[in-house]
Structure formats: C-alpha cells, structure tokens
C-alpha cells in the first residue's frame with residue numbers, strides 16, 4: 001500500500017506547499033509512490049489516517065498549537081517543510097517585541113482580539129522526524145526526500161556551508177563588493193543561488209550543525225570574521241534559533 005501523505009499549512013505564505021504543486025513534471029511520478037489524502041490547496045477531501053504529514057508555516061497562534069498537536073496524533077511521520085516550519089522563519093522576527101505591541105502595529109486598536117503568540121518552528125511544539133529547509137523548499141531536494149521517506153529511509157541534508165557550493169561555482173564572493181553574507185555558517189543544498197545572482201545569503205536554510213566547527217574557515221579568515229559574528233549579523237530567518245545558540 002502506498003504511504004498516505006497530507007499537506008498542512010500554518011503561519012506563512014504557503015509558498016512551500018505551492019512549490020510541491022509546481023513540481024508539475026514530477027508530480028505524476030510522486031503520485032505513483034504516494035496517495036495524497038489531504039491538501040487544502042489542491043483537494044476538498046479530508047481524512048485523519050495519515051502516514052506522512054508535510055507541514056509548512058510556523059506555529060504562531062493558540063489555535064495553531066492545538067491543530068499541530070492533533071496532526072501529530074494522527075500522523076506516523078511529521079515533516080516540517082520550509083524555513084517557517086523549520087526555524088520559525090521570517091515570522092519569528094516578531095518575537096523580539098511584546099505581543100501586545102505586535103498586534104497593535106499590525107492590526108491597530110482592535111489588535112487585542114487577534115490570537116497571536118511568539119512564532120515557533122514546528123519542532124518546538126511537537127516532535128518532528130525531519131525538516132526540509134529553505135524559503136521556499138528546493139523542489140529537487142523535496143522530491144529526493146519524499147522518495148527516500150517512501151523507501152523507509154530518513155533523508156539527509158548536507159552539513160557543510162553554502163560557501164562550499166559558492167566556491168565550486170567560482171562566484172566572486174559578495175564580501176569583496178562590500179555586502180554581507182551568511183554563507184559561511186548556513187547549510188548548503190540550494191546551489192548557493194543568492195550569491196550566484198550577486199546577493200548575500202540571508203540564511204533561509206538555517207545554520208549548519210556546530211557552526212563554530214563546521215563554518216567555512218577560509219572565508220572567515222579572509223574577511224577577519226568569526227562564525228559567531230556572522231551568526232549575530234542577521235536575524236531574518238534565524239531569530240528563533242539565535243535565541244537558543
């Protein structure tokens with residue numbers, strides 16, 4: 001029997017679940033491996049009998065906490081997809097302000113009515129078997145991961161920094177142009193796409209394991225930086241993580 005897969009969205013732009021829909025050429029192949037049984041963006045049926053739950057978005061409401069706990073109960077595997085679900089993503093930037101202030105700025109005087117709590121990655125609320133990084137997820141990485149999950153294998157991510165892919169592409173380092181880049185401490189796998197287009201990496205794939213040890217030391221040395229300085233520099237995608245390192 002094929003694994004029963006469901007897709008759920010929480011706080012985010014739903015770009016990661018859309019990225020699955022955009023795997024147009026490969027989607028039929030995926031459907032040979034799995035049965036999609038629940039997906040608000042693509043179908044109206046619902047079920048609570050789920051083997052693999054793919055979850056995008058961060059958990060940032062009381063209702064979201066309740067819902068993700070229910071999804072955990074009805075699913076054999078919970079896979080976080082995308083930066084919001086993996087690290088808390090952009091949404092966690094609000095965590096450094098009081099929730100009263102956040103609600104007032106966003107919703108005005110009626111803000112108190114809204115259900116908003118500090119944004120958390122899915123793994124901060126329920127156990128997660130695997131997280132696929134990126135904003136949005138990389139389609140090829142997703143397809144590889146879903147095939148491995150169907151074969152009963154846990155997918156593996158690169159544990160080396162974006163700089164390695166960037167160097168392989170022979171890009172000019174953006175530090176030479178006076179820009180900043182998180183590449184020395186961020187997990188590779190995106191093909192260093194941002195530096196390849198002349199922009200610094202903003203860290204959407206999250207930190208590599210043990211950045212102080214595994215950072216691209218050659219680049220850090222060249223620009224007189226430490227891994228910690230790079231990690232402190234940007235909080236766009238890693239505010240939640242930063243509060244823990």
Ligand code: SF4
Pocket residue numbers: 011012013014015016017056057081082083084085089090134135136137
């Ligand atoms: S990770 Fe990025 S693309 Fe995915 S849901 Fe969050 S904001 Fe959207």
Ligand code: SF4
Pocket residue numbers: 162163164166167171172173174175181182183184192195200201216219
């Ligand atoms: S710091 Fe950024 S631009 Fe420089 S080599 Fe590393 S990934 Fe490339």
Ligand code: SF4
Pocket residue numbers: 134135162186187190191192193194195200201202203204205206
């Ligand atoms: S280069 Fe950095 S910001 Fe750009 S996709 Fe890769 S990890 Fe994300």
